[in-house]
Amino acid sequence: MLLEGKTMIVTGGNSGIGEAIVLAAAAEGANVVIDYVARPDDTDDLVKRIEEDGGHAIGVEADVSKIDDVRHLIQVAVETYGRLDVIVNNAGIETRTSILDTTEADFDKVMSVNLKSAFFGTQLAAKQFLKQDGPGVVINISSVHEDWPMPGNIAYCVSKGGTRMLARNAGVELGKHGIRVVNIAPGAVDTPINSSTKSDPEKLAKLRESIPEGDLAKPSDIAGTVVFVASDHASYITATTVVVDGGIMQGGAGL
Numbered sequence: 332m333l334l335e336g337k338t339m340i341v342t343g344g345n346s347g348i349g350e351a352i353v354l355a356a357a358a359e360g361a362n363v364v365i366d367y368v369a370r371p372d373d374t375d376d377l378v379k380r381i382e383e384d385g386g387h388a389i390g391v392e393a394d395v396s397k398i399d400d401v402r403h404l405i406q407v408a409v410e411t412y413g414r415l416d417v418i419v420n421n422a423g424i425e426t427r428t429s430i431l432d433t434t435e436a437d438f439d440k441v442m443s444v445n446l447k448s449a450f451f452g453t454q455l456a457a458k459q460f461l462k463q464d465g466p467g468v469v470i471n472i473s474s475v476h477e478d479w480p481m482p483g484n485i486a487y488c489v490s491k492g493g494t495r496m497l498a499r500n501a502g503v504e505l506g507k508h509g510i511r512v513v514n515i516a517p518g519a520v521d522t523p524i525n526s527s528t529k530s531d532p533e534k535l536a537k538l539r540e541s542i543p544e545g546d547l548a549k550p551s552d553i554a555g556t557v558v559f560v561a562s563d564h565a566s567y568i569t570a571t572t573v574v575v576d577g578g579i580m581q582g583g584a585g586l
């Protein structure tokens with residue numbers, strides 16, 4: 332198994348891409364710490380499913396836009412499983428607003444959930460890896476929009492642009508300690524974040540047309556890449572972004 336005995340935190344781990352990562356990592360032998368802010372029952376169900384399959388997982392309620400909560404999350408992971416090997420900074424939101432109508436509250440929320448959480452998740456996980464005197468992996472679930480404008484979703488794109496530089500800069504700073512920092516950039520994925528597109532048949536048809544693979548990704552398509560990047564098979568990948576987009580960035584507007 333690719334992640335046997337490794338402890339992995341997944342932020343925003345009880346829905347969408349996060350849920351798929353949790354299940355894939357547990358199936359590969361990881362001890363998974365599922366961070367969540369809402370729907371505790373969904374977390375309990377996930378933990379149950381994993382334990383029934385012989386895996387290991389716990390749920391921890393923590394709002395990762397707050398540094399104290401990130402600290403608490405890492406502390407619980409280490410207390411429960413003895414160490415931390417991988418953090419997946421996955422929690423994310425978007426407001427689908429343009430430059431002209433994004434409010435200060437929209438901006439602050441998107442930045443703190445998407446970028447501040449990844450920044451301090453990286454920092455605090457790295458401090459834990461250094462304490463353990465061992466290697467470690469930080470994975471940020473970014474987006475094709477870390478690089479590619481999405482008109483009408485500007486705060487999200489700006490936050491993901493920040494994570495692009497976070498992975499590069501932190502990857503360079505931490506490389507000498509054996510710590511890898513890698514972004515994974517999905518295209519359009521069939522998760523709640525895309526519910527407004529999915530409920531509009533015209534928008535959905537246009538989106539599908541723009542994807543060379545022909546449809547949105549399933550969350551498990553992204554999770555497979557996360558497992559690989561977290562594993563020792565990817566030991567030479569750092570300070571960069573792995574794109575998992577079905578070709579959407581080459582295919583058209585994608586909106």
Ligand code: BGC
Binds near residue numbers: 518528
């Ligand atoms: C965004 C979606 C968008 C997709 C493809 C994702 O990062 O969250 O809203 O549909 O990129 O453009």
